[in-house]
Amino acid sequence: MKQFDVLIVGGGASGLAAAIEAARQDKRLRVGVIERLDRVGKKILATGNGRCNLSNLHASAQDYNAPEFVEKVFQKKSPTDNMDFFRSLGLLTVADSEGRVYPYSGTATSVLDVLRFEAQRLGVEIVCSQRAESVTKNKNYFTVNGVYSSTVLMLSCGGKSSPSQGSDGSGYELLRQLGLTVTELKPSLVQIKTQQDFVKSLKGLRSNARITLDRGGTDIAESRGEILFTDYGISGIAAMEISRDAEKDCVLKIDFLPDYSEKEVLDMLYLNAKRNRDSSAEYLLTGVLHSRIAQALLKGTLSDFNIQCSRLKHDQMQNIAKELKCKKIKVTGKNGFDQSQVTAGGAELSQFTGMLEAKNCPGLFVTGELLDVDGRCGGFNLAFAWSSGRLAGESAAQKILKRAKL
Ligand SMILES: Cc1cc2nc3c(=O)[nH]c(=O)nc-3n(C[C@H](O)[C@H](O)[C@H](O)COP(=O)(O)OP(=O)(O)OC[C@H]3O[C@@H](n4cnc5c(N)ncnc54)[C@H](O)[C@@H]3O)c2cc1C
Structure with missing residues (x-):
């Protein structure tokens, strides 16, 4: 059995941000990411027509279906903080007249590269071509596919949209296996x-x-x-x-x-x-x-x-x-979902604390599009992915550090 302190299922936008933020809390933490495709961040490369519209200068909670919930996340990790986060990774950005933020290089590859390199530098273990299919929880740890165990589990699997880029909807099944409720799912931005x-x-x-x-x-x-x-x-x-x-x-x-x-x-x-x-x-x-x-x-x-x-x-x-x-x-x-950019619906929001931990399944965190959060077109969905991923990564790590009194 391979053991982690924080195990993240899904190496997409929110999962990579979560892994970096968790690993930054303390270098002794064993942070791992399992990704079903043969490489992480494939969808990031497709965003913004290959340019990655990674945020919006005007993003506020009102740009989403669930403003109250998003506001709580943005209060702790705002889209503006995300820009500092990316600067800390070395990414230069530029905004257009509508406030849409892009990498200065004009290519999404730059966004994925800085995330990958930072995760690597921090010692995050990334395991590709591993689809999480089953998850169980004991008193103290989670087990994924019977081969990975972790004190804290983070589901960052994305929604059902654009499954060729990884998000095939399997995250919803993992949520259900842990007793969580999923709301009605609909294609959006389509x-x-x-x-x-x-x-x-x-x-x-x-x-x-x-x-x-x-x-x-x-x-x-x-x-x-x-x-x-x-x-x-x-x-x-x-x-x-x-x-x-x-x-x-x-x-x-x-x-x-x-x-x-x-x-x-x-x-x-x-x-x-x-x-x-x-x-x-x-x-x-x-x-x-x-x-x-x-x-x-x-x-x-x-x-x-x-x-x-x-x-x-x-x-x-x-x-x-x-x-x-x-x-x-x-x-x-x-x-349908195969053409849509975002999935409306997902993990029902009342099940989570303001730190994105499941109230009835302590130690489980959920991020990004897998939550019942979807935003407007123009950088808003990635903005939420970074904010929620960073918040969950930090709180997951802090939870372990507190418990272990490290
Ligand atoms: C074509 C396209 C263009 C877009 N353009 C923009 C844009 O310019 N700006 C913007 O803000 N938003 C854009 N979006 C939306 C944005 O990409 C998503 O909202 C965002 O990526 C969601 O982040 P996430 O981390 O929740 O999920 P994702 O980024 O989808 O990552 C989920 C990851 O989990 C992996 N995974 C899924 N299930 C499992 C499993 N069971 N086991 C292991 N791994 C698993 C997937 O392979 C994937 O790598 C676009 C979407 C699409 C499809």
């Missing part, structure tokens, strides 16, 4: 599927818009930013951000001109119609929207697309203004 007639013709086009998700006449989520039309629906940051709540019974409302009121849009249409009075309605939105989006909207509104601008009636102008401000498309679903 592309939304819609009725195809409008979107398909626009495949590949991007637009800035405000999009709102309507369920039964009530707006349940809203986002503003870039959307990307695909042949099956809508992608892009704004669409991903509201995907958490997107279900079959929803309607997506797209406001293509969020900076203008409907009245201002109507006035603008009249001016354009006057300017193009002898041209066909096709030219009504020239200079306003991408021509293909304009055509698709007008085709859906006017029965005779070739009608002269000067012959457009007031109710037709009003309908066009309405479509520009609120194009409705039925949601038919969303892509």
